[in-house]
Amino acid sequence: xxxxxxxxxxxxxxxxxxxxxxxxxxxxxxxxxxxxxxxxxxxxxxxxxxxxxxxxxxxxxxxxxxxxxxxxxxxxxxxxxxxxxxxxxxxxxxxxxxxxxxxxxxxxxxxxxxxxxxxxxxxxxxxxxxxxxxxxxxxxxxxxxxxxxxxxxxxxxxxxxxxxxxxxxxxxxxxxxxxxxxxxxxxxxxxxxxxxxxxxxxxxxxxxxxxxxxxxxxxxxxxxxxxxxxxxxxxxxxxxxxxxxxxxxxxxxxxxxxxxxxxxxxxxxxxxxxxxxxxxxxxxxxxxxxxxxxxxxxxxxxxxxxxxxxxxxxxxxxxxxxxxxxxxxxxxxxxxxxxxxxxxxxxxxxxxxxxxxxxxxxxxxxxxxxxxxxxxxxxxxxxxxxxxxxxxxxxxxxxxxxxxxxxxxxxxxxxxxxxxxxxxxxxxxxxxxxxxxxxxxxxxxxx
Amino acid sequence: xxxxxxxxxxxxxxxxxxxxxxxxxxxxxxxxxxxxxxxxxxxxxxxxxxxxxxxxxxxxxxxxxxxxxxxxxxxxxxxxxxxxxxxxxxxxxxxxxxxxxxxxxxxxxxxxxxxxxxxxxxxxxxxxxxxxxxxxxxxxxxxxxxxxxxxxxxxxxxxxxxxxxxxxxxxxxxxxxxxxxxxxxxxxxxxxxxxxxxxxxxxxxxxxxxxxxxxxxxxxxxxxxxxxxxxxxxxxxxxxxxxxxxxxxxxxxxxxxxxxxxxxxxxxxxxxxxxxxxxxxxxxxxxxxxxxxxxxxxxxxxxxxxxxxxxxxxxxxxxxxx
Ligand code: SF4
Numbered sequence: 001x002x003x004x005x006x007x008x009x010x011x012x013x014x015x016x017x018x019x020x021x022x023x024x025x026x027x028x029x030x031x032x033x034x035x036x037x038x039x040x041x042x043x044x045x046x047x048x049x050x051x052x053x054x055x056x057x058x059x060x061x062x063x064x065x066x067x068x069x070x071x072x073x074x075x076x077x078x079x080x081x082x083x084x085x086x087x088x089x090x091x092x093x094x095x096x097x098x099x100x101x102x103x104x105x106x107x108x109x110x111x112x113x114x115x116x117x118x119x120x121x122x123x124x125x126x127x128x129x130x131x132x133x134x135x136x137x138x139x140x141x142x143x144x145x146x147x148x149x150x151x152x153x154x155x156x157x158x159x160x161x162x163x164x165x166x167x168x169x170x171x172x173x174x175x176x177x178x179x180x181x182x183x184x185x186x187x188x189x190x191x192x193x194x195x196x197x198x199x200x201x202x203x204x205x206x207x208x209x210x211x212x213x214x215x216x217x218x219x220x221x222x223x224x225x226x227x228x229x230x231x232x233x234x235x236x237x238x239x240x241x242x243x244x245x246x247x248x249x250x251x252x253x254x255x256x257x258x259x260x261x262x263x264x265x266x267x268x269x270x271x272x273x274x275x276x277x278x279x280x281x282x283x284x285x286x287x288x289x290x291x292x293x294x295x296x297x298x299x300x301x302x303x304x305x306x307x308x309x310x311x312x313x314x315x316x317x318x319x320x321x322x323x324x325x326x327x328x329x330x331x332x333x334x335x336x337x338x339x340x341x342x343x344x345x346x347x348x349x350x351x352x353x354x355x356x357x358x359x360x361x362x363x364x365x366x367x368x369x370x371x372x373x374x375x376x377x378x379x380x381x382x383x384x385x386x387x388x389x390x391x392x393x394x395x396x397x398x399x400x401x402x403x404x405x406x407x408x409x410x411x412x413x414x415x416x417x418x419x420x421x422x423x424x425x426x427x428x429x430x431x432x433x434x435x436x437x438x439x440x441x442x443x444x445x446x447x
Numbered sequence: 448x449x450x451x452x453x454x455x456x457x458x459x460x461x462x463x464x465x466x467x468x469x470x471x472x473x474x475x476x477x478x479x480x481x482x483x484x485x486x487x488x489x490x491x492x493x494x495x496x497x498x499x500x501x502x503x504x505x506x507x508x509x510x511x512x513x514x515x516x517x518x519x520x521x522x523x524x525x526x527x528x529x530x531x532x533x534x535x536x537x538x539x540x541x542x543x544x545x546x547x548x549x550x551x552x553x554x555x556x557x558x559x560x561x562x563x564x565x566x567x568x569x570x571x572x573x574x575x576x577x578x579x580x581x582x583x584x585x586x587x588x589x590x591x592x593x594x595x596x597x598x599x600x601x602x603x604x605x606x607x608x609x610x611x612x613x614x615x616x617x618x619x620x621x622x623x624x625x626x627x628x629x630x631x632x633x634x635x636x637x638x639x640x641x642x643x644x645x646x647x648x649x650x651x652x653x654x655x656x657x658x659x660x661x662x663x664x665x666x667x668x669x670x671x672x673x674x675x676x677x678x679x680x681x682x683x684x685x686x687x688x689x690x691x692x693x694x695x696x697x698x699x700x701x702x703x704x705x706x707x708x709x710x711x712x713x714x715x716x717x718x719x720x721x722x723x724x725x726x727x728x729x730x731x732x733x734x735x736x737x738x739x740x741x742x743x744x745x746x747x748x749x750x751x752x753x754x755x756x757x758x759x760x761x762x763x764x765x766x767x768x769x
Contacts, residue, residue: 082683084676116719118668208450232763237493244453254450268729268752272736272760279675279740293721297709298667298729302737305672341636341670348669352706354514429635431585435555 003056005033011049012042019043060246062256064200064224064283066093067154068176071126075224075283076257081247087309090257092277093284094303095127095156096291100134100143108150110291116300119340123300125153129180129286130168132159141167148172156180156202156286162189173197178224178284180204180259184214191220202259204228208238212253223256224283230263232273239281257283264288271295275302313366314340319390322347325356329398332357332441334426334433335383336405337364337372345430353434355441358393362386369405380411384418399445406432454494459688460486461744462656463499464695466544466607466629467578473603473627477576480544482659482744483695488682489742493769500765501739503758504544504580504747505537506701509559509567510551516711518724522751530567531574538575541755546580546747547571552593553584561596568597572604580607580631580747591618598622605629609697610661613644620653631697633661636673638680638692645691658694659745666703667734674698675741682742696742700735700757701749732756739764 009029020041022028031037032053039045039053063077074090096114098107114125128147132140140159147155148171155177157168165179181204182190194201203218204226205211211227227238242258245251260282264270267290274285279302290296308314316322318338324347336346338361350357362383364372372378387393387402400421404411406428415423424444427436463484468474480502487495511528512519526532534545549564551557568581581597583590594608595618609631611619616632623630632648634641641660648658662681664674678696685693704710710727712720720726731753735746739761748754 082676082679083672084680208452212450231766231768232760233490233492233766233768236490236764237768240488240491241450241452241493244455245451248453249451251450268725268732268756269759271729272732272756273763275733275736276740276760276764279737292725293719294723294726295721295729297720297726298733301668301709301730302671302733305667306675306737308672310672310676341665341673344669345665348666348706348708351708351711352514429585435553439555 003033003053005030008032008053011052013044013046015044017044055252056250058255060250060255062221062223063090064222064257066176066178066200066224066284067127068174070152071124071154072176073126073154078243078281079247081243083306084310087311088307090283091303091307092282093127093154094125094274094300095129095284095286096125097129097131097158097286097288098143098147099131100136100140104130104143104146105150107291108147111153112151113293114291114296116297118301118304121304123304125296125300127154127156127178127284127286129156129158132161132164135161137161137164137167140164141171144168145171148175154178156284160186162186162193165190165193169193169197169199173199176200178202178259181226182214182218184210187214187218191218194222195220198222200224202226208241208254215253215256224259225254225256226259226261230261232276235260235277236280239277243281259284259286261286262288267292267295271299274299278303279306315366316340316343316361318361318363319386320360321391321393321396322359322361323356324350324359325354327356327358327396329396330445331355331397332403332437333393333397333401334359334403335387336361337367337369337378338362339364339366339368339372342368346433349430349433350437353437355437357437358396360387360391360393370407373408373411378408378411380414380416381418383411384415384421387419387421401444403436452493455488455686457486457495457686459686459690459693460484461682461685461695462658462693464629464656464659466580466605468603468605468627472605474605475572476578476604478543478578479605480578486686488686489740490764490768492767497765499744500761501744501746502544503542503754503761504546504745505540505542505751505754506546506548506699506747506749507533507537507571509547509549509564510557516705516723516727517713518710518727519705519749521724531570534571534575538577540751541758542577544578544580544745545571545575546582548582548584549593549597550584552586552589554586554589556584561593564593565596565600568601568606572601578606579604580609582609582631587612587615591615594619595622598626598628601628602626607631607659609633609659611644611648613640613647616644616648617651620648620651623657624652629657629659631659631661632694633663636663636665636670636677638662638677638684641677641681642684642689642691645694649691655690655694660692660694660696661699662696664698664700664703664734664738666707667730667737668709669703669707671734671737675738678738678743679741695744697745697747698735698738698743699747700738701731701747701753704731704734705749728752728756736760
């Protein structure tokens with residue numbers, strides 16, 4: 001929204017005729033501002049006022065749906081400059097490009113393998129950008145067909161030739177591909193094709209100015225935008241300017257998700273460029289070369305991290321026994337909370353110690369050790385009950401020793417009482433775990 | 448139509464911090480490193496000054512690392528039992544800054560004495576011309592003794608010494624002030640504690656341009672987003688003229704990334720994750736490249752390829768975009 005009641009009032013007829021059901025235009029404006037009324041209830045509102053109010057009611061960045069089926073993705077719809085202000089909502093779509101001059105099927109097979117599982121989520125390259133490098137209509141159509149036949153990934157059709165685009169749409173229009181791109185030279189034909197097929201359309205300018213000019217000319221809302229920048233620092237600049245214009249000024253001509261392209265040949269350099277664009281606002285990033293597993297996995301992890309909702313504590317499933325390595329009946333047992341950062345810190349440090357161990361994260365509603373303790377969610381009695389009644393740790397180890405975080409040494413007594421186990425006070429920071437295991441565990445176990 | 452290049456009107460500036468001292472400046476370094484000084488968000492020179500690029504430091508341990516992943520052993524195995532040889536090799540690889548971590552002083556390990564540690568620092572200073580960061584073993588009491596001895600032995604070199612913490616800063620800060628060094632102020636992914644520590648340090652008499660903030664980095668995939676956002680908030684505070692959060696930021700990307708599962712899993716164990724060396728290098732590289740966008744000024748790296756990757760990205764990002 002954004003408009004106040006007074007701002008809306010200025011755009012109303014100001015006749016106080018009462019037909020809207022409100023006694024005055026001002027009262028009606030207030031209702032509108034609060035979202036309790038519809039503008040259509042005023043019969044006399046001018047078209048101009050209607051357009052202005054409609055625009056103000058729209059979100060700062062349009063949400064655009066690309067693809068259909070498994071890899072369908074919404075991009076855009078963002079409302080923040082910084083993720084800590086609320087969250088970023090729609091993950092950047094990650095695409096790999098395929099040229100219609102290369103062995104299309106072979107590359108598609110490699111792209112299809114770019115699916116991984118991390119912390120219980122499937123993460124994948126979700127788009128394939130088919131490029132009409134050949135300049136030939138039939139070659140392009142064939143390449144598009146090969147991709148469509150061999151992959152469920154969302155298509156981006158990359159050609160500036162309307163005839164080639166039309167041929168590709170004959171094959172793949174029902175998959176809701178992104179058409180790339182409308183330019184100053186071809187936008188009329190491209191817009192027509194996008195409209196006819198009800199597909200999202202990417203618009204490319206030479207720079208921000210020409211981009212804004214172009215989107216104003218295009219009477220179609222299902223858009224993705226490209227400022228044309230390709231040098232890393234210039235892309236970064238444009239991404240920042242576009243996001244600010246949307247969020248701070250509601251500047252309509254750029255109120256759409258962006259598409260960015262990497263330029264580096266080397267996969268590692270290419271993925272670094274892409275990580276930069278993911279952190280800074282890209283709706284879609286298209287990689288030219290990278291189909292390597294290791295590089296892609298790392299890049300998708302960046303996306304997963306940046307788009308994690310900071311308002312929701314990220315947790316692991318609590319009150320169960322996790323194994324690090326292959327622990328046995330003599331392995332140490334670490335207690336922590338189910339806040340994922342706490343849990344993964346412990347897990348990371350246990351695995352760097354190379355000593356197999358068990359970890360039991362206690363349900364603290366996803367709060368850290370000290371916060372959980374302060375809120376009575378990480379107390380000795382509660383932990384003791386969970387250990388003995390909800391887990392099978394008693395069957396897994398021969399010893400009866402629990403290692404707790406050093407910060408909550410005070411819970412030792414109650415925990416010993418409630419669990420019947422001995423409590424060892426571990427290091428305050430998880431980074432002390434390797435030396436704790438190396439220096440203390442053996443003697444504690446035998447002592 | 449002309450689109451407005453929407454600029455933020457920042458009122459603050461990141462403090463400009465120099466590490467190292469040449470002969471004229473009272474040290475023996477052949478080069479120094481300057482970080483900070485920006486009046487805009489990272490790399491946005493269209494809206495402000497970015498006088499210094501972020502710097503890549505190479506980390507060196509003062510004892511042979513234990514249990515290192517194969518790609519790191521391959522990169523440093525020929526030198527890593529000798530910190531002097533290791534540091535020299537870093538310089539050859541193009542390091543502008545070396546981070547020497549005195550792990551051997553750990554009471555739970557070799558428990559080397561402060562004097563021995565100080566000697567190692569002097570040996571490394573003799574062997575290389577680039578400036579040095581010197582880090583303790585993360586045992587607060589021992590670090591106080593060791594880093595005090597180091598500060599004294601390397602008087603005038605303007606080392607970057609770390610780390611001070613909210614409940615342990617006086618000894619190290621005092622030694623840094625007396626012997627002309629810069630220090631690291633470490634806080635546990637918490638902007639308020641970062642600020643509080645900087646207030647304590649400046650109250651003690653440490654100058655704002657003698658502090659580097661370590662807000663504690665978490666690795667890619669293991670809480671990177673928390674560190675990312677804390678750094679971003681620290682940087683925004685600096686640009687909004689909060690002097691107690693205006694110091695440059697250091698990120699230990701190598702140490703954090705190589706502790707996690709992905710870089711340490713051999714290729715055979717999980718071929719679906721790709722080749723181990725690239726995976727480790729990328730895990731570290733992207734941990735660093737991501738926090739470049741939230742304001743990291745010093746990236747401390749492990750693998751030479753990851754270090755080179757980040758240097759090359761920094762060069763691209765530093766290209767003028769105004
Ligand atoms: S119908 Fe329109 S003109 Fe009449 S009172 Fe309502 S808002 Fe005002």
